[in-house]
Amino acid sequence: xxxxxxxxxxxxxxxxxxxxxxxxxxxxxxxxxxxxxxxxxxxxxxxxxxxxxxxxxxxxxxxxxxxxxxxxxxxxxxxxxxxxxxxxxxxxxxxxxxxxxxxxxxxxxxxxxxxxxxxxxxxxxxxxxxxxxxxxxxxxxxxxxxxxxxxxxxxxxxxxxxxxxxxxxxxxxxxxxxxxxxxxxxxxxxxxxxxxxxxxxxxxxxxxxxxxxxxxxxxxxxxxxxxxxxxxxxxxxxxxxxxxxxxxxxxxxxxxxxxxxxxxxxxxxxxxxxxxxxxxxxxxxxxxxxxxxxxxxxxxxxxxxxxxxxxxxxxxxxxxxxxxxxxxxxxxx
Numbered sequence: 112x113x114x115x116x117x118x119x120x121x122x123x124x125x126x127x128x129x130x131x132x133x134x135x136x137x138x139x140x141x142x143x144x145x146x147x148x149x150x151x152x153x154x155x156x157x158x159x160x161x162x163x164x165x166x167x168x169x170x171x172x173x174x175x176x177x178x179x180x181x182x183x184x185x186x187x188x189x190x191x192x193x194x195x196x197x198x199x200x201x202x203x204x205x206x207x208x209x210x211x212x213x214x215x216x217x218x219x220x221x222x223x224x225x226x227x228x229x230x231x232x233x234x235x236x237x238x239x240x241x242x243x244x245x246x247x248x249x250x251x252x253x254x255x256x257x258x259x260x261x262x263x264x265x266x267x268x269x270x271x272x273x274x275x276x277x278x279x280x281x282x283x284x285x286x287x288x289x290x291x292x293x294x295x296x297x298x299x300x301x302x303x304x305x306x307x308x309x310x311x312x313x314x315x316x317x318x319x320x321x322x323x324x325x326x327x328x329x330x331x332x333x334x335x336x337x338x339x340x341x342x343x344x345x346x347x348x349x350x351x352x353x354x355x356x357x358x359x360x361x362x363x364x365x366x367x368x369x370x371x372x373x374x375x376x377x378x379x380x381x382x383x384x385x386x387x388x389x390x391x392x393x394x395x396x397x398x399x400x401x402x403x404x405x406x407x408x409x410x411x412x413x414x415x416x417x418x419x420x421x422x423x424x425x426x427x428x429x430x431x432x433x434x435x436x437x438x439x440x441x442x443x444x
Contacts, residue, residue, distance in 0.1 A: 346407030350414035
């Protein structure tokens with residue numbers, strides 16, 4: 112009966128709170144946008160002939176999210192660098208009370224014990240010698256380069272002269288060599304297959320990220336839907352106990368179980384729609400609650416009116432009234 116370590120379940124979305132789920136969703140969204148951004152770039156480099164004169168434009172939303180993610184990453188790296196520098200400075204200040212006064216102990220007499228020896232601070236020449244030979248505690252200095260404006264002369268592009276008939280015939284003779292067209296077709300086919308495999312792999316990775324993000328969104332919305340579902344089931348169960356006056360406890364419990372099974376089936380269906388992308392995650396998680404809410408309001412209204420909704424006499428009287436209406440219509444005809 113030992114307690115299970117919490118580290119085994121720390122990454123499970125079911126036990127995380129709302130703030131943790133939001134942070135994980137933001138990270139997944141940045142990762143998905145990063146993969147989409149590099150997919151556009153790699154696509155432009157893959158189609159060399161298409162991208163020679165035309166550029167594949169990356170959507171503005173993808174570029175904006177990529178810039179935000181890069182800025183956040185740079186801030187995190189700066190914070191980590193500053194924290195490391197602070198820890199190093201703190202460690203240096205705690206060693207012997209400072210770098211200039213180092214106190215050491217050396218055994219003077221075995222009977223009297225170790226004697227305290229004060230090491231004098233190093234001279235300027237010794238500091239220079241240590242700085243030249245031992246570069247351990249020296250921090251790297253980042254040189255600042257001032258921007259220099261240089262004028263680059265524009266290249267003069269000479270137009271390519273057209274080919275004469277002899278040069279055209281020579282090029283045609285190269286293409287008409289036996290086996291050239293078949294080799295060119297095989298090379299083009301292999302290139303197309305490689306591009307298709309790369310695109311399929313990128314699409315699979317992005318689809319997996321999207322599916323995982325939808326699952327975390329479902330876990331986020333379920334924090335609210337489960338609480339509202341308890342209220343809706345109470346709105347159904349309490350009026351049923353007041354309306355059903357016959358049968359004791361069995362009939363109300365039976366109807367409550369039926370509605371609970373209906374709620375469970377609708378919840379599984381909505382979650383499946385949301386995971387597969389058939390509907391949005393918001394509608395998929397709230398589907399069961401929205402479907403059962405009208406039943407709860409209807410039963411509340413009937414219980415307030417003290418309606419005989421589950422009594423056989425009520426339905427028999429309703430049947431007699433409907434039959435009388437039809438008989439009056441037949442006599443008039």
